[in-house]
Amino acid sequence: DQQVKQNSPSLSVQEGRISILNCDYTNSMFDYFLWYKKYPAEGPTFLISISSIKDKNEDGRFTVFLNKSAKHLSLHIVPSQPGDSAVYFCAASEGLNRDDKIIFGKGTRLHILP
Amino acid sequence: NAGVTQTPKFRVLKTGQSMTLLCAQDMNHEYMYWYRQDPGMGLRLIHYSVGEGTTAKGEVPDGYNVSRLKKQNFLLGLESAAPSQTSVYFCASSPNRGPNQPQHFGDGTRLSIL
Numbered sequence: 509d510q511q512v513k514q515n516s517p518s519l520s521v522q523e524g525r526i527s528i529l530n531c532d533y534t535n536s537m538f539d540y541f542l543w544y545k546k547y548p549a550e551g552p553t554f555l556i557s558i559s560s561i562k563d564k565n566e567d568g569r570f571t572v573f574l575n576k577s578a579k580h581l582s583l584h585i586v587p588s589q590p591g592d593s594a595v596y597f598c599a600a601s602e603g604l605n606r607d608d609k610i611i612f613g614k615g616t617r618l619h620i621l622p
Numbered sequence: 623n624a625g626v627t628q629t630p631k632f633r634v635l636k637t638g639q640s641m642t643l644l645c646a647q648d649m650n651h652e653y654m655y656w657y658r659q660d661p662g663m664g665l666r667l668i669h670y671s672v673g674e675g676t677t678a679k680g681e682v683p684d685g686y687n688v689s690r691l692k693k694q695n696f697l698l699g700l701e702s703a704a705p706s707q708t709s710v711y712f713c714a715s716s717p718n719r720g721p722n723q724p725q726h727f728g729d730g731t732r733l734s735i736l
Contacts, residue, residue, distance in 0.1 A: 512664070540722060551626070551712050551727030552665070559722070597664060609680065610725070612657075612664035 511535045512600050514613035522621050527585040529616050531598030534579065538600040542610065543572060543583050546595045555596070556583070585618075593620045624648050628713050628728035635703045635735050643698040643731050645713030653716040654696035655680075655725060656688060658709040665712060671696055672719070703735045 513532045521527040531541075539560040544552035558565040558572045558581070565572050571584045585592055598613040626647045635641055645654065652673050657665040657680075667680030671690040685707060687699045696715075700707060710732050714725040 514664075517662075542724065549729065551714070551729050553727065554724035557722065557724070599664075609667055609670075611681075612666070614662060614664045 509534070510613075511538075512598055512611050512613040514596075514598050514616045516616050517614070518617040518619065520619040520621055521588045523590060524587045527583075527588045527592065527618055527620070529583040529585075529596050529598075529618065531581045531583075531613055532579055533581075533600050535600070535602070535611075536579070537602045538611075540601045541572070541574060541581050542599045542601070543570075544597040544599060544612075546597065546615070552597060588618075588620050590620050590622065593618055626713055626715055626726050626728035628711075628731050630731060631729070632732045633734070635700075635733065637703060637705060637735060639703050640699070640701050641703065641733075642700075643711055643713075643733075645696045645698070645715075645728060647694055647696075647713075647715040647726070649715060649717070649726065650693070651715035651717050651726070652693075653719065653723075653725075654690065655714040655716075656686070656696065656698045657712045657714065658682065659712060659730075660709050668698065668711075705735045707733065708735045709733060 542557040543555040545555045546552040574581045595615045597615045599610045601610045655670040656668040669688040674693040677688045689697045713728045716723040716725045
């Protein structure tokens with residue numbers, strides 16, 4: 509049973525517009541969430557994270573929002589650029605006192621259209 | 623900076639053959655991980671290590687063995703390859719314990735079992 513769900517396999521967004529990638533989780537014990545970005549033929553790279561004690565974390569063009577009651581998080585990219593075209597993985601962990609396992613979603617492929 | 627290096631990048635095996643995938647990191651990281659990624663699936667943890675000489679099972683450990691004889695190296699072995707092990711394998715490392723220590727990934731090994 510998937511604990512981290514990314515229900516949109518792909519998303520197309522016009523360059524300059526906002527990209528919103530969504531992620532849902534089922535395990536209420538998750539208390540740390542991460543987004544990774546992956547280009548073809550490369551490994552994933554860390555993008556941004558958020559602790560469950562926050563509801564928002566921002567880093568430049570990237571903002572992650574966490575809604576604990578809905579068990580939902582989203583990644584906003586503003587403005588979207590061609591280099592943002594990649595697969596984005598949402599991931600979650602039960603935190604510092606656990607065995608450090610991170611559970612990944614299946615990924616969402618983002619296409620930035622010119 | 624090399625970061626995390628995986629060898630080989632590609633390999634084709636016959637069912638029943640054995641092989642070892644090598645992961646090397648030059649960042650002096652304590653933690654190392656092996657994941658597999660299958661089409662339409664997220665990354666799934668096979669085995670991980672919290673330090674030299676230690677290993678632990680992840681989500682999908684069956685059919686694989688690992689060793690961490692040196693801090694900088696983490697080896698993944700397939701004793702008797704099966705077609706179900708056809709996948710892209712990613713190695714990752716992180717400096718310390720905790721999900722807030724983002725994992726650094728290699729570029730992957732694409733393995734096909736015929």
